[in-house]
Amino acid sequence: MIRLFKDPKFQEKVVFLFLFLATLIIIVPVVLVIALIVARGSSVLSWEFLTAMPRMGMRAGGIFPAIVGTSYLVAGTLIFALPIGIFSAIYLSEYSRRNALTRLIELAIVNLAGVPSVVYGLFGLGLFVLFLKFGASILAGSLTLGVMVLPVIVTASREALQSVPKTFREVSYSLGATRWQTIRHAVLPHALPGILTGAVLSLSRAAGETAPILFTVAAFYLPRLPKSVFDQAMALPYHLYVLSTQVPNVKLELQYGTALVLVGLVVIANLVAAVIRGYFRVKKQW
Amino acid sequence: MVNASEKIQVKELSVTYDSVPALRSVSFSVLEHEILGIIGPANSGKTTFLRTLNRLSDLNPKLKSSGEVLIDEKDIYKKWNVFQLRKKVGMVFALPSPLPISIFENLAYGPRRDGVRNKTRLSETVERSLKAAFLWDEVKDRLNESAMKLSGGQQQRLCIARTLALEPEVILFDEPCSGLDPISTAMIEDAMRELKKRYTLILVTNNTKQAARVSDRVAFFLMGELVEIDQAQKIFTVPKDKRTEGYVSGRYG
Ligand SMILES: Nc1ncnc2c1ncn2[C@@H]1O[C@H](COP(=O)(O)OP(=O)(O)OP(=O)(O)O)[C@@H](O)[C@H]1O
Numbered sequence: 201m202i203r204l205f206k207d208p209k210f211q212e213k214v215v216f217l218f219l220f221l222a223t224l225i226i227i228v229p230v231v232l233v234i235a236l237i238v239a240r241g242s243s244v245l246s247w248e249f250l251t252a253m254p255r256m257g258m259r260a261g262g263i264f265p266a267i268v269g270t271s272y273l274v275a276g277t278l279i280f281a282l283p284i285g286i287f288s289a290i291y292l293s294e295y296s297r298r299n300a301l302t303r304l305i306e307l308a309i310v311n312l313a314g315v316p317s318v319v320y321g322l323f324g325l326g327l328f329v330l331f332l333k334f335g336a337s338i339l340a341g342s343l344t345l346g347v348m349v350l351p352v353i354v355t356a357s358r359e360a361l362q363s364v365p366k367t368f369r370e371v372s373y374s375l376g377a378t379r380w381q382t383i384r385h386a387v388l389p390h391a392l393p394g395i396l397t398g399a400v401l402s403l404s405r406a407a408g409e410t411a412p413i414l415f416t417v418a419a420f421y422l423p424r425l426p427k428s429v430f431d432q433a434m435a436l437p438y439h440l441y442v443l444s445t446q447v448p449n450v451k452l453e454l455q456y457g458t459a460l461v462l463v464g465l466v467v468i469a470n471l472v473a474a475v476i477r478g479y480f481r482v483k484k485q486w
Numbered sequence: 487m488v489n490a491s492e493k494i495q496v497k498e499l500s501v502t503y504d505s506v507p508a509l510r511s512v513s514f515s516v517l518e519h520e521i522l523g524i525i526g527p528a529n530s531g532k533t534t535f536l537r538t539l540n541r542l543s544d545l546n547p548k549l550k551s552s553g554e555v556l557i558d559e560k561d562i563y564k565k566w567n568v569f570q571l572r573k574k575v576g577m578v579f580a581l582p583s584p585l586p587i588s589i590f591e592n593l594a595y596g597p598r599r600d601g602v603r604n605k606t607r608l609s610e611t612v613e614r615s616l617k618a619a620f621l622w623d624e625v626k627d628r629l630n631e632s633a634m635k636l637s638g639g640q641q642q643r644l645c646i647a648r649t650l651a652l653e654p655e656v657i658l659f660d661e662p663c664s665g666l667d668p669i670s671t672a673m674i675e676d677a678m679r680e681l682k683k684r685y686t687l688i689l690v691t692n693n694t695k696q697a698a699r700v701s702d703r704v705a706f707f708l709m710g711e712l713v714e715i716d717q718a719q720k721i722f723t724v725p726k727d728k729r730t731e732g733y734v735s736g737r738y739g
């Protein structure tokens with residue numbers, strides 16, 4: 201028996217099996233979650249469910265305002281967070297020297313990434329809703345989500361910029377380009393796929409989080425579309441939460457249907473990003 | 487009195503990385519329309535020297551230099567605008583370094599950053615440069631394909647053409663054939679012989695035979711020092727310094 205364990209071939213098999221099982225365990229919950237949501241939720245999926253207002257205290261009708269609300273929030277989040285995130289990533293990667301200030305900024309980014317999302321919610325309530333008097337609104341919610349996803353965007357963009365080979369920069373400088381020209385024409389285009397990945401990751405997070413929008417934008421039941429960025433809006437994750445805990449006698453299928461739409465949106469965004477990345481990889485390689 | 491044909495004058499140039507010396511008080515001149523070969527074992531400071539000439543060395547914050555380098559009798563640190571200097575002093579790197587964009591865009595990269603927008607002017611520049619680097623016939627039908635699809639030798643000629651597109655006066659080659667087969671190497675050497683009619687060339691090479699084949703004069707660097715500079719055939723037949731003799735006869739690195 202002991203001899204068997206010392207046999208390298210046997211060891212090899214044991215290790216392989218072990219690693220394979222560990223990997224399998226990762227897949228199982230993902231598959232189960234999606235299977236469950238699809239199995240229970242797909243029966244309510246219909247054109248009406250996607251495009252109609254909720255009726256009868258959300259027990260019937262569709263979830264259109266929540267879809268629209270989440271889309272606005274995601275768009276707003278990216279409008280605020282993408283430019284700031286990318287610009288600061290460019291600064292950190294291309295302009296700053298390593299010194300106390302950059303180390304402080306890095307520390308801030310790491311800590312920002314670790315803050316629980318409900319704390320962002322409270323922060324947004326304090327700063328955007330109350331202090332800046334935006335009220336509970338799409339604007340306040342987008343800004344709150346934007347602050348939350350900033351570290352994701354900065355970190356991903358920075359890694360993307362730093363993975364662009366040093367030779368590209370040297371070639372560009374050797375051809376008389378200025379620093380900004382070099383960043384703009386020899387670095388940024390080749391970092392775009394990585395930056396895009398960060399953007400989609402943050403999009404998924406912004407679409408899925410409940411806590412940050414709880415106090416800053418989310419409406420419990422608002423069967424009409426928002427008219428301006430100062431309006432409240434329904435949102436998919438919060439709607440799901442409400443259906444599951446706050447409204448009695450809701451058909452279970454409605455909850456799973458809502459979850460299915462939310463997951464579907466995120467999956468579609470990820471697929472689009474994957475296709476774009478694939479296109480870049482085929483066209484540009486080094 | 488300055489000799490008018492001295493394109494580059496180097497006066498007591500010393501360079502350190504984090505105060506570790508890489509060049510020690512090097513002084514010599516490069517003449518207009520010559521090919522100056524620079525030979526020497528690894529870490530003798532050849533690359534450091536080239537990168538000082540076009541001030542690519544500015545990018546390395548650890549690097550400090552002292553002494554003077556004059557190009558066209560103007561100090562490269564005090565009188566030259568660094569971006570103008572780099573257009574005047576082109577560089578071809580050791581490894582073929584095309585950007586992962588089309589052949590045309592690689593060639594147009596320099597002129598575009600220089601403000602050239604006119605499409606026909608860019609096309610003319612691209613064609614002229616590719617012809618001068620003996621690459622035009624091989625790529626004229628696929629200018630819009632990625633430069634990464636070219637062979638290593640073609641990529642290296644593309645890089646030569648890319649510096650030519652800026653109409654430089656000096657071209658620096660840092661071991662341009664180190665990764666190439668003999669035929670590609672011969673093509674690049676032919677190109678250099680042709681180019682020297684219009685440009686001043688400096689060729690750093692690990693290959694002493696190559697230095698002997700193409701250089702007019704040769705400089706021998708050792709541990710950051712310029713040991714000797716002379717006519718190529720003298721360096722390879724009757725060197726003045728024992729260390730040069732040892733190196734060219736194959737006793738060093
Ligand atoms: N970026 C750098 N940072 C620190 N030290 C460096 C750097 N580049 C070169 N050096 C040092 O400077 C000295 C000269 O290096 P250099 O690259 O100029 O030599 P070289 O003659 O080009 O060598 P090779 O034939 O290997 O290319 C070496 O001791 C090297 O370790």
Ligand SMILES: [Mg+2]
Pocket residue numbers: 532533534660
């Ligand atoms: Mg070198």
